[in-house]
Amino acid sequence: MRMCVALRRVLLGGLLLAAANTYAGERQVSLDWLKTVAFAAHQTDYSGVFVYQYDNRIETSRIIHVVESDSEYEKLESLDGPKREIIRHHGQVWCYINHKMVQVDSQQVRGRFPSLLPERLSALSSNYLIKEAGMERVAGYNTQVILFQPRDNLRYAHKIWAHTDSGLLLKAAVLNDKKQVIEQYAFTQLQIGGNIDRSWVGAKDFAGYDAGLPVSPETAMGGTTINSGWVVDTLPAGFKKTREIQRPMRGKHAPVIQIVYSDGLGAISVFIEPDDGDEDDVDGLTSRGAVSLYHKVLDKHLITAVGEVPPRTVMQALDSVRYNGK
Amino acid sequence: MKKEISALMDGELFEDEAENLFDQIKRDPATHKDWEIYHLIGDVLRQPEYIHCDLSAKVRERMQDEPTVLAPRGRAVNQKARAIALSAAASLAAVGVVAWMSLQVSPEAAPQMAMQQPALRPASAQIQPKSNDYLMAHQEFSPSIDMNGGASYIRTVSYSTDEK
Numbered sequence: 496m497r498m499c500v501a502l503r504r505v506l507l508g509g510l511l512l513a514a515a516n517t518y519a520g521e522r523q524v525s526l527d528w529l530k531t532v533a534f535a536a537h538q539t540d541y542s543g544v545f546v547y548q549y550d551n552r553i554e555t556s557r558i559i560h561v562v563e564s565d566s567e568y569e570k571l572e573s574l575d576g577p578k579r580e581i582i583r584h585h586g587q588v589w590c591y592i593n594h595k596m597v598q599v600d601s602q603q604v605r606g607r608f609p610s611l612l613p614e615r616l617s618a619l620s621s622n623y624l625i626k627e628a629g630m631e632r633v634a635g636y637n638t639q640v641i642l643f644q645p646r647d648n649l650r651y652a653h654k655i656w657a658h659t660d661s662g663l664l665l666k667a668a669v670l671n672d673k674k675q676v677i678e679q680y681a682f683t684q685l686q687i688g689g690n691i692d693r694s695w696v697g698a699k700d701f702a703g704y705d706a707g708l709p710v711s712p713e714t715a716m717g718g719t720t721i722n723s724g725w726v727v728d729t730l731p732a733g734f735k736k737t738r739e740i741q742r743p744m745r746g747k748h749a750p751v752i753q754i755v756y757s758d759g760l761g762a763i764s765v766f767i768e769p770d771d772g773d774e775d776d777v778d779g780l781t782s783r784g785a786v787s788l789y790h791k792v793l794d795k796h797l798i799t800a801v802g803e804v805p806p807r808t809v810m811q812a813l814d815s816v817r818y819n820g821k
Numbered sequence: 822m823k824k825e826i827s828a829l830m831d832g833e834l835f836e837d838e839a840e841n842l843f844d845q846i847k848r849d850p851a852t853h854k855d856w857e858i859y860h861l862i863g864d865v866l867r868q869p870e871y872i873h874c875d876l877s878a879k880v881r882e883r884m885q886d887e888p889t890v891l892a893p894r895g896r897a898v899n900q901k902a903r904a905i906a907l908s909a910a911a912s913l914a915a916v917g918v919v920a921w922m923s924l925q926v927s928p929e930a931a932p933q934m935a936m937q938q939p940a941l942r943p944a945s946a947q948i949q950p951k952s953n954d955y956l957m958a959h960q961e962f963s964p965s966i967d968m969n970g971g972a973s974y975i976r977t978v979s980y981s982t983d984e985k
Contacts, residue, residue, distance in 0.1 A: 744958065783956075
């Protein structure tokens with residue numbers, strides 16, 4: 496009986512708390528401010544150390560981001576474990592592995608500005624309730640907290656802490672439906688603007704690691720756009736196809752089809768390739784931080800769904816994959 | 822009786838009363854069950870990361886319905902493949918259940934299961950190293966790159982940790 500009373504008390508307390516929260520943070524966030532935040536990450540010079548935490552692990556990295564006349568340069572360096580360095584410039588990525596710089600992969604060459612454009616931002620607000628959640632101090636700076644609360648339980652909530660002056664993101668967290676943090680990163684030390692080390696910037700510096708080599712257009716594009724005939728029937732509302740490509744993948748003989756769907760904040764990629772009967776390609780669900788991955792062999796094809804969404808969402812997406820071509 | 826168990830858990834019984842109650846819990850399965858349930862309730866209220874829960878009976882039941890997976894390969898699961906902790910939600914999903922359970926069942930249930938399912942291996946608890954390639958390929962096109970700008974390769978950096 497005593498437990499019952501206690502239970503009721505806790506539940507009631509929780510309800511009151513939840514109600515109070517909705518009233519406190521009801522202010523909607525203006526799209527202009529979100530745009531500032533999105534642009535700040537690309538237009539600001541900064542240098543700092545941040546921690547990234549997922550599952551039960553924490554990793555520390557140093558980042559330097561500078562904007563030169565032509566475009567952004569960014570250097571990411573792991574401070575724990577074996578030394579790893581990534582340099583990103585104009586859509587190309589170099590990785591420092593075994594004492595030499597190699598071009599590991601290239602994302603689609605993007606324009607100077609992020610693709611978080613006004614129309615995509617308004618789509619965002621139809622999938623998420625975006626609201627201000629107060630002011631907090633992060634890495635010595637004042638930040639505005641913004642909460643992206645999903646309108647269904649098929650995606651995660653996102654919480655970001657943006658520097659009130661520049662709009663730079665100083666902390667970001669992904670929360671599950673129990674409001675538990677499943678992945679987050681936060682700056683612990685940060686310098687915005689001012690005198691930032693640029694000695695590594697410029698092709699000269701990583702030309703030594705064969706950065707000067709021309710990249711074939713196919714690699715630079717991260718694959719070729721195709722119409723594969725594969726469709727995914729069940730996706731949460733608001734997920735739109737953003738890309739359908741055929742791409743080479745390490746360790747695969749045949750090119751892999753990748754279809755990407757996004758709701759503006761999270762994305763789901765579906766990979767389709769012929770099943771080569773490899774015993775390692777077992778069906779199953781795994782997850783790391785906010786990312787869920789689900790493998791399944793369907794009708795002689797190995798299908799993989801990956802996304803920053805709850806496990807049930809990738810499972811649902813994969814189970815609805817079908818071939819609708821010729 | 823339930824009142825007494827609750828009082829015992831709150832540390833409100835005298836020593837001799839507690840002794841008696843412990844005796845009873847040991848002897849009477851129903852009381853023992855109550856004792857477990859009360860602890861479970863307490864755990865749930867405190868919202869810990871993991872909740873102890875005896876699932877062996879349910880697992881046994883589910884195992885009866887499971888088809889035997891014939892996996893003739895005898896070698897141990899690739900050691901290089903890093904195990905990734907499944908989130909609680911994921912492991913409760915039907916697919917994950919079998920694999921996860923095989924790690925969780927109480928010792929007495931284990932031999933029985935081993936007899937029924939000699940070749941079952943915990944497939945979904947292992948992430949294959951090549952999964953990293955999918956994660957990285959996905960990462961390229963994820964909108965988090967717009968939002969996080971610079972820090973968008975964090976995941977990539979940590980993924981590559983596991984590859985070597």
